[in-house]
Amino acid sequence: MNDRITMQVARYLPEGDAELSYQEYEVPYPREWVVLDGLNYIKDRLDGSLSYRWSCRMGICGSCGMTVNGEPKLTCATFLADYAPGPVRIEPLQNFPVIRDLVVDTGDFMRKLTSVKPWLIREEEKPLSEGEHLQTPAELDQYKQYSMCINCMLCCAACPVYGLDSEFVGPAAIALAQRYNLDGRDQGSKLRLDVLSDHEGIWGCTFVGECSKVCPENVDPAGAIQRYKLTAAMDSLKSFLMPWRGS
Amino acid sequence: MYTNYHPRWHRKPMSTYWWLERRSYLAFILREVSSVFIAWLVVFLMLLVRAVGRGDASYQQFLDWSARPLLVVLNIVSLSFVVFHAITWFNLAPKAMVVYVRQRPVPGHLIAASNYLAWAVASGLVAWLVLGG
Amino acid sequence: MAKRTIEPLLWLLFSAGGVASAMLIPALALLFGVAFPLGWLSPPSHEHLLAVVLHPLTRLVLFFLFMLSMFHSAHRFRFTLYDGLQIKHLNEVVNLLCYGGAVVGSVLGAYLLWQIG
Amino acid sequence: MSNHHDVLLVGGGGAGLRAAIEIAETNSHLSIAVVSKVYPMRSHTVSAEGGAAGVIRDDDSLDEHAYDTISGGDWLCDQDSVEMFVEEAPRELLRLEHSGCPWSREPDGQIAVRAFGGMKNKRTWFAADKTGFHMLHTLFQTSLKYKSVVRYDEWFVTKLLVDDGRVYGVVAIELMSGRIEAITAGAVILCTGGCGRVFPFTTNANIKNGDGMSLAYRAGAPLADMEFIQYHPTGLPFTGILITEATRAEGGYLINKNGDRYLQDYGLGKPEPKPVLRSMELGPRDRLSQAFVKEVEKGHAVDTDFGPVVHLDLRHLGEELINRKLPFVRELCLKYENIDPVTELIPVRPVVHYMMGGVHTDMNGATSLAGLYAAGEVACVSINGANRLGSNSLSEILVFGARAGRAAAEYASSHTDTSTAVLAQAADERNRLQQRFTRKRSGERIADLRDEMQKTMEQSAGIYRSGESLSQAADTLHELQDRFASVTIEDDSRTFNTERISALELAYMLDVAETIVNSALRREESRGAHQRTDFPARDDKRYLAHTLIHREPDGSCRVEYLPVTITRWPPAERIYGT
Ligand SMILES: Cc1cc2nc3c(=O)[nH]c(=O)nc-3n(C[C@H](O)[C@H](O)[C@H](O)COP(=O)(O)OP(=O)(O)OC[C@H]3O[C@@H](n4cnc5c(N)ncnc54)[C@H](O)[C@@H]3O)c2cc1C
Ligand code: SF4
Ligand code: F3S
């Protein structure tokens, strides 16, 4: 029967295994099935012990990122039929430690995300009674793209520097910092600059550009980083040439 | 929390040959390697300047030297690497530079196009100067 | 206030060098490295070239071209060594080698351009 | 080892994070735990598309918002809660603006609002069509700045610790390590969201299993109005992915197989080319979903592999508007259906979407158990009555998240005593989990039981119900509870054992399904989203009341009724389209 496709799924049990191994399953693949549907079929019908994360099945919660035939993908937005006749290989996201089967440890990502202070920083809070901060659609567009990040970590999985250099903050976190820096309501770019510019934050990025290629939300973290480098460098240059104007 | 550093999580170290694992990684490494060839070409041009400065004889000597097959091959390879560098550089430039004209970002391909235009003009200028305008 | 590293300045040099080398080196390399040696074009006379090189503006442009391209190369090569060979732990040696080379090269270039005139 | 906090939140969705921020801001010395089975930004608030309601325009009024909500809820809303809700909603949305939420704007920079179903005025704030996503990420990122918020990411709560009518904390499994711990607290707020997964075809994520409803129910707190389940009229077939109501608010048409805007046949007004508020496609969701069933009966629907559908027509809106205001809808249609709404019709059908009922609470989120609070979709305050209006619930999670946060913080500050009895309970729970949910290979598969439950629910507790089908369903569910006792577990690892979690979630869903079916069985009338074929009329004499369902010690349920609070709007007929 050729209405089934072979899924080679990475398995790893920390209790016993020293290495990842691959297990093969045959699953149906109707036109509308995504890779995640295949995994759910395995879990529900063939092997209840397979572990992976998922939730929304509509490409917005960011939890189902895995490596599909070598590429980082959201498995709920990647169709099985596109890999016919198979086999299709499912592995955990690269550059992250594997906890179990297809589940990776996201702790490093979360810590780095937090480190760039991704929240609106104001020198003085505007009282609620004064209403909203005005922001024209054009001003919104300045940062809108960078606010679309769903924290799926595909970019980090695709970036070799993220894998090589444990200090590198990574594309998603920098894009998020840039999202706030470019928001007219925010006044914290100086603070974030200190975090990012003064250590490996951004300088480790060698503009491989893969991060932007795999991003499912078109956030373009590579662009965010280069723009940020330019701002940070100009800022440094200013304080280098005019030290008396430093903050 | 202690589990963050759990020793039993499986960590796959990056292979030394990671840049062979994907075509895009290979392209990246080739782009980076262009740095070596640029450095060589700078040295080559500095030797040229030195020769020109030392008089006609040494200039002719330089010309002869640079026609040696090995050197020509090296320079052809170097040239292709710089051109590769130039192309990737101009294509990526719009990412780092967002230019606003009347509140609207200028589309990336226009920025790239203006880069190419500048490149053509600069090259023309060089040729005109060298070839004796 | 946190300390400032020189990383941003190195990056600026790298970028400026990236532009300079991309704009000017291909044409120069094509002419002197390929076209003249292979006889596609006949090389300019020494007299003409000397005149061009002696012009202060040319010397200025060449100096910046040499210096920035060197720093560009040094910076990029440094990261190629880090990432390609995974020798980040040797970073002090690597830095010395790369940027040291660029500094020496730039000084040499400046000396050359200075002493012609 | 035990962990103690002042306030513990179960759930890191919109309601949970709003509560955490409220407590951290008003009471910085309190320690706050956010326990969530997924990383907070993965919570299902992330998928809300359309918007959040709050009056800001000068030509609008709080009373109108209240009236729309109450009439939309078929007079089952508590009007004092609604009045409080509409008053606080705009402030909450504004507060989010001050935290950086990228609300869509008017050309002059002010907040833009759009129309929404059942609302007589434009008052729905939106961030293109990813409103929930932006709200959740703004809340999550804001919460990162408070040191007093301790997160327990990917911890699954299995039990509330109750001693003598007061809640002292929870027992939870850390997914990563499999360890089972008691986390104690002065007060607990349930913010676990809805339970759409009880049904087979739903917009709800895999994590929406009614956990909090079951936890509270088992701990002795009653659930309210569980029979009211909202079907959203426009879901994509097969996936159940939601096509937001904003498509219709922007001017989309619903048409049947003959190309007619069929809603005109169901007392929803006359078709106009431009959208008219509270009319036709902008009628309330219950009416629209019911009209669909009637169209199917008349043979006016289009048959597909995934059942009958009607069409949503956006073609006349034009590419520019679709890209600017509904980009996600276009993306979803292209990705999942291979359809471009700019030039093609979108097939849609009603899909289970939202739970009006939930843990019974007062206006401050307090349940009938001391120290236990609930907010968000898991709770029933009740402002949604028999049918929630679209865009009210994103505002609800903010307003009541904040209120419950304040109330719980106050309670925790004044009740610092601890209970030792609960530690023994925690030990028992640990044993139960270890014995009950470790490898067992003889029984039925989790998925089979789940499928059967979902099918039962769809057949008997769907858009239209009858006494007969409901009592049959009650029997089936009872039987499923028994069969669940010997369900198969193949996974014996402690590490990230998602099969054990699936089993626990199925247990929660079975509880919730039982309360839905039993509540629906007792309500012998038709009101809002609860339509009985055997009792087609509304019956204010007997049922202008909230259903409260309690769990008896033997596991059976007991139903009682609580009068609805009416302040200024006496029950009347619901009229749309005029
Ligand atoms: C597709 C879709 C679109 C919608 N669009 C709109 C809209 O446009 N406007 C509107 O007003 N409303 C909309 N809604 C409704 C609204 O989004 C939800 O009602 C609301 O987001 C619920 O938020 P919440 O905080 O209560 O729960 P959720 O966001 O669902 O969060 C639940 C939290 O509880 C946690 N949790 C659950 N069980 C456990 C457990 N056992 N242990 C530990 N943690 C647990 C989860 O991890 C999660 O963090 C929409 C809903 C859907 C499904
Ligand atoms: S930048 Fe893109 S790829 Fe990276 S985490 Fe965000 S959405 Fe995912
Ligand atoms: S792939 Fe990595 S190196 Fe930079 S451009 Fe993207 S972060």
Ligand code: FES
């Ligand atoms: S399951 Fe949510 S992004 Fe895939």
